Amino acid sequence: MTTSGATDRARVARAVSRAAPRLARDLPWVGERDPWAVLVSEVMLQQTPAARVVGPWRAFLDRYPTPAALAAAPLAEVLTAWRGLGYHRRARDLQRAAVALVERHGGRVPGGVEELRALAGVGEYTARAVAAFAFGARVAVVDTNVARVLARAVAGRPLAPREAHAEATALLGRRDPRRFNQAMIDLGARHCAARPRCGDCPLARVCAWRRGGGEDPAPRSAHVTRPQAPFAGSDRQWRGRAIERLRHGPATPAQMTRHLAGLEPARRRRVLDGLVADGLVVRAQGSLALAGTPRVAR
Numbered sequence: 001m002t003t004s005g006a007t008d009r010a011r012v013a014r015a016v017s018r019a020a021p022r023l024a025r026d027l028p029w030v031g032e033r034d035p036w037a038v039l040v041s042e043v044m045l046q047q048t049p050a051a052r053v054v055g056p057w058r059a060f061l062d063r064y065p066t067p068a069a070l071a072a073a074p075l076a077e078v079l080t081a082w083r084g085l086g087y088h089r090r091a092r093d094l095q096r097a098a099v100a101l102v103e104r105h106g107g108r109v110p111g112g113v114e115e116l117r118a119l120a121g122v123g124e125y126t127a128r129a130v131a132a133f134a135f136g137a138r139v140a141v142v143d144t145n146v147a148r149v150l151a152r153a154v155a156g157r158p159l160a161p162r163e164a165h166a167e168a169t170a171l172l173g174r175r176d177p178r179r180f181n182q183a184m185i186d187l188g189a190r191h192c193a194a195r196p197r198c199g200d201c202p203l204a205r206v207c208a209w210r211r212g213g214g215e216d217p218a219p220r221s222a223h224v225t226r227p228q229a230p231f232a233g234s235d236r237q238w239r240g241r242a243i244e245r246l247r248h249g250p251a252t253p254a255q256m257t258r259h260l261a262g263l264e265p266a267r268r269r270r271v272l273d274g275l276v277a278d279g280l281v282v283r284a285q286g287s288l289a290l291a292g293t294p295r296v297a298r
């Protein structure tokens with residue numbers, strides 16, 4: 001199996017750069033420069049497909065156009081604004097991040113990767129994405145899309161976490177970080193998906209794995225996430241149903257049992273206990289309610 005040399009890497013990078021215009025997807029946050037809007041989009045995209053983020057992203061920013069606006073909102077209201085996105089812990093963390101931005105950064109999103117990483121719910125990928133897309137910082141971003149491209153097209157073998165970032169950084173080189181990082185993500189989304197569509201891929205002639213053959217290196221490579229388990233019947237679905245009920249107001253245990261009919265008692269307890277443990281739901285006076293009171297003044 002080949003490993004990439006400088007020449008191969010340069011060919012891959014050139015092919016990505018050339019293909020960038022036709023790889024571009026029509027997504028409203030692409031080209032966005034407002035750091036807050038970029039941060040919100042990246043948090044939403046962590047676990048929700050892009051097509052499902054478009055509507056909620058606009059609505060969320062209309063409602064919370066600044067970190068201060070989100071920091072001041074009751075969590076129950078924020079969870080309602082998060083409707084349709086799932087993984088509600090992200091909404092809780094984004095609000096915690098907004099509070100930190102108000103308290104420590106004057107209500108602004110900082111541009112440094114380390115400062116960004118200190119925010120709740122912001123990992124390495126999200127920090128780098130905000131730095132690159134909002135601030136134009138020369139940092140490579142490695143999400144699951146990019147990680148597949150790196151493992152297959154550049155290395156032709158599985159990559160360890162540091163190797164993946166090193167390859168991505170070398171590939172970016174002196175190129176425009178906004179344009180090149182976006183092209184890599186788009187390439188992974190359009191062609192180098194979990195099931196790769198190599199036929200019309202712009203890297204088909206330079207791809208190390210396509211040339212070298214062998215077992216697909218992507219599933220064993222760092223930063224490549226496994227496809228999510230089916231939503232239907234999952235705890236995620238039941239958590240969403242419970243939150244949906246509580247958006248209309250507190251509920252007694254009997255009301256929750258009726259609303260979650262079909263869920264066996266032990267699992268129902270686990271789902272509700274999990275929401276409480278995550279700080280999304282509170283128990284008070286024998287009832288359950290969405291958590292949330294204003295935290296800082298607007």
Ligand code: SF4
Pocket residue numbers: 149152153191192193196197198201202203204205207208209210
């Ligand atoms: S040729 Fe296939 S494996 Fe290689 S980068 Fe393109 S889609 Fe991925």
